[in-house]
Amino acid sequence: MARRSAAERLRLLLAVVPWIVAHDGPTLDEVSRRFDMTEDELLAELDLVFLCGVHPFTPDSLMDVVIEEGRVWIRYADYFERPLRLTPEEGLALVAAGSALADVPGADPNGPVARALAKVAAVLGVEPGEALDIQLGSAPAETLATLREAVASHHQVELDYYTYGRDERSQRVIEPRAVYAAEGAWYVDGFCHRAGADRRFRLDRIASATRLDTTFEAPETVVRGPEAVVPGPVSVFDPDPDDPRVVLDLGPRARWVAEQYPVETADELADGRLRVTLVAGERAWLERLLLRLGPDAEVVAGADDVGAVAARRVLARYQD
Amino acid sequence: MPDRLERLLNLTAALLTASTPLTAAELASRVPGYPDPSANRDAFHRAFERDKSALREMGIPLRVLEVPGTDPPESGYVVRREDYALADPGLDPDEMAALQLALAAVRLDGASGSEALFKLGGATPGGSGGEGWLLAALPTEASLVPLFGAVADRATVRFQYRGEARHVDPHRLSFSRGHWYLDGYDHDRAADRQFRLDRIDGEVVAAEPGGFDRPSRSPDRAVSPWELGGDPPVEARLAVDASQAEWALAALPDGSLVARHPDGSVEVAVSVSNRDGFRSFVLGFLDHAVVLEPPELRDAMVDWLSAMSR
Numbered sequence: 306m307a308r309r310s311a312a313e314r315l316r317l318l319l320a321v322v323p324w325i326v327a328h329d330g331p332t333l334d335e336v337s338r339r340f341d342m343t344e345d346e347l348l349a350e351l352d353l354v355f356l357c358g359v360h361p362f363t364p365d366s367l368m369d370v371v372i373e374e375g376r377v378w379i380r381y382a383d384y385f386e387r388p389l390r391l392t393p394e395e396g397l398a399l400v401a402a403g404s405a406l407a408d409v410p411g412a413d414p415n416g417p418v419a420r421a422l423a424k425v426a427a428v429l430g431v432e433p434g435e436a437l438d439i440q441l442g443s444a445p446a447e448t449l450a451t452l453r454e455a456v457a458s459h460h461q462v463e464l465d466y467y468t469y470g471r472d473e474r475s476q477r478v479i480e481p482r483a484v485y486a487a488e489g490a491w492y493v494d495g496f497c498h499r500a501g502a503d504r505r506f507r508l509d510r511i512a513s514a515t516r517l518d519t520t521f522e523a524p525e526t527v528v529r530g531p532e533a534v535v536p537g538p539v540s541v542f543d544p545d546p547d548d549p550r551v552v553l554d555l556g557p558r559a560r561w562v563a564e565q566y567p568v569e570t571a572d573e574l575a576d577g578r579l580r581v582t583l584v585a586g587e588r589a590w591l592e593r594l595l596l597r598l599g600p601d602a603e604v605v606a607g608a609d610d611v612g613a614v615a616a617r618r619v620l621a622r623y624q625d
Numbered sequence: 626m627p628d629r630l631e632r633l634l635n636l637t638a639a640l641l642t643a644s645t646p647l648t649a650a651e652l653a654s655r656v657p658g659y660p661d662p663s664a665n666r667d668a669f670h671r672a673f674e675r676d677k678s679a680l681r682e683m684g685i686p687l688r689v690l691e692v693p694g695t696d697p698p699e700s701g702y703v704v705r706r707e708d709y710a711l712a713d714p715g716l717d718p719d720e721m722a723a724l725q726l727a728l729a730a731v732r733l734d735g736a737s738g739s740e741a742l743f744k745l746g747g748a749t750p751g752g753s754g755g756e757g758w759l760l761a762a763l764p765t766e767a768s769l770v771p772l773f774g775a776v777a778d779r780a781t782v783r784f785q786y787r788g789e790a791r792h793v794d795p796h797r798l799s800f801s802r803g804h805w806y807l808d809g810y811d812h813d814r815a816a817d818r819q820f821r822l823d824r825i826d827g828e829v830v831a832a833e834p835g836g837f838d839r840p841s842r843s844p845d846r847a848v849s850p851w852e853l854g855g856d857p858p859v860e861a862r863l864a865v866d867a868s869q870a871e872w873a874l875a876a877l878p879d880g881s882l883v884a885r886h887p888d889g890s891v892e893v894a895v896s897v898s899n900r901d902g903f904r905s906f907v908l909g910f911l912d913h914a915v916v917l918e919p920p921e922l923r924d925a926m927v928d929w930l931s932a933m934s935r
Contacts (some may be wrong), residue, residue, distance in 0.1 A: 576919065
């Protein structure tokens with residue numbers, strides 16, 4: 306236990322005392338492990354509880370702490386028989402975590418997470434899914450299960466993958482290191498044998514994932530635990546300063562582009578249009594954007610005839 | 626001199642057991658460890674103020690009420706046990722372990738779940754940490770915690786949104802496509818509205834709890850781009866190449882498949898009531914999809930592409 310302030314120690318005691326009160330002589334070992342303290346730290350806090358109570362602080366108005374043969378009892382503390390209610394922040398952390406886990410594709414809708422969530426939400430006065438709804442992103446449950454299992458057992462996986470930005474299907478063998486949801490989609494990170502480097506793949510663009518018999522050695526740098534795999538808020542959009550930029554004038558019906566994509570600049574024009582600079586990323590991405598916008602966007606710089614060339618290519622399918 | 630933790634614990638006990646609100650002077654005499662108010666009024670005041678804010682910060686519902694029978698009226702302090710106590714959710718051990726796993730697997734930036742876990746009885750010793758992997762990291766917004774509190778309390782809120790003051794009954798928070806949203810009833814516009822939390826500026830101010838009844842949520846489903854456009858519905862048929870067939874079928878409602886050809890390409894049918902949305906959906910497949918029927922939709926696509934290809 307790191308050194309805690311008086312307020313932090315109070316917060317902890319107001320949870321520990323009710324738990325001991327509610328149980329018939331739990332062991333010091335169990336209490337300290339439940340509340341993330343060493344036994345010595347717990348004993349020091351209990352020494353203090355022993356001195357506390359209510360006016361006039363006669364023996365019968367103090368809390369009574371009995372420690373015998375490694376077990377602990379607290380009596381005369383009926384005012385601390387229940388823990389302090391959850392703060393909005395704590396309630397949010399619980400409900401958000403539970404709702405998110407319940408949204409993982411393939412999660413059991415009647416499993417312990419869903420049941421726990423319903424009970425906690427009821428205490429908070431909300432209904433799961435009614436007051437807070439979390440959608441991590443869609444992914445085929447089978448692909449997710451295969452990849453999570455392969456991450457845990459260090460098995461290589463063969464992917465049939467669609468690279469959206471290049472409009473290309475490929476088979477590749479990867480060594481999956483982490484599977485996670487971020488910014489509305491599911492991803493797997495791992496070493497890709499075809500690229501000879503680490504790559505990130507979106508689960509909803511994996512047509513199939515097959516676990517191979519070959520295992521791989523887990524890189525030592527992988528630390529398991531909440532802090533390990535994804536340090537900090539994940540940013541899956543990480544533009545390269547050398548990526549080409551495209552400048553577009555957006556009409557009223559195309560202004561959503563500035564909200565949907567991270568634009569580097571946005572300037573209102575006198576004619577009511579919005580001039581934006583976007584990282585163009587890969588060609589197929591830009592083609593889709595321009596084809597969808599059609600006359601609602603005008604290319605000012607950076608994309609020349611990308612839209613026209615793409616339009617001719619699609620049009621050719623209608624002339625077969 | 627007892628340490629501050631002892632004083633805070635005794636103060637909490639005194640407030641929880643008070644049958645009538647206690648004045649600051651009464652608390653000074655009932656809780657050991659304060660500077661004597663008659664000898665050093667300022668020092669007592671500072672210590673007492675500091676303790677009050679410590680209790681409030683950790684969520685202890687400290688009430689300030691007028692002490693009955695005082696004239697001129699004096700303020701007194703009390704904590705009502707029904708406000709203070711966490712109702713027992715009655716979690717079974719497997720449910721407790723599941724919550725523990727959820728908190729380990731999902732991180733909400735800026736909101737720690739460990740205090741919540743302690744209040745529910747602490748970590749289950751030997752409980753499974755699951756695979757120990759972080760499965761999802763959710764971003765946070767400054768307005769998220771106060772809005773969640775207001776949703777739970779059914780308290781009307783005021784905030785600034787895109788430079789305008791809003792006055793909203795907050796019904797529901799949702800996280801979707803990487804953003805947090807609030808659904809609620811906008812009093813100024815007299816209509817239900819959705820707000821994106823990252824566009825709320827400044828503070829969220831909540832009124833008293835219980836200010837409205839939360840409407841039950843209509844079972845909504847994701848709206849597909851070709852729906853709800855107000856165009857007269859027509860059945861459209863689309864050919865999709867083998868390379869894109871799985872994604873087309875995944876995006877379309879069950880039963881859309883009309884035919885699967887030997888080369889793996891598919892023919893699908895979908896009811897279109899938003900023609901612009903349908904065009905965008907089809908163009909997402911680039912040159913791997915072609916509108917077959919009806920002629921008016923096929924012609925509209927050809928016109929759109931012809932105009933662009935010049």
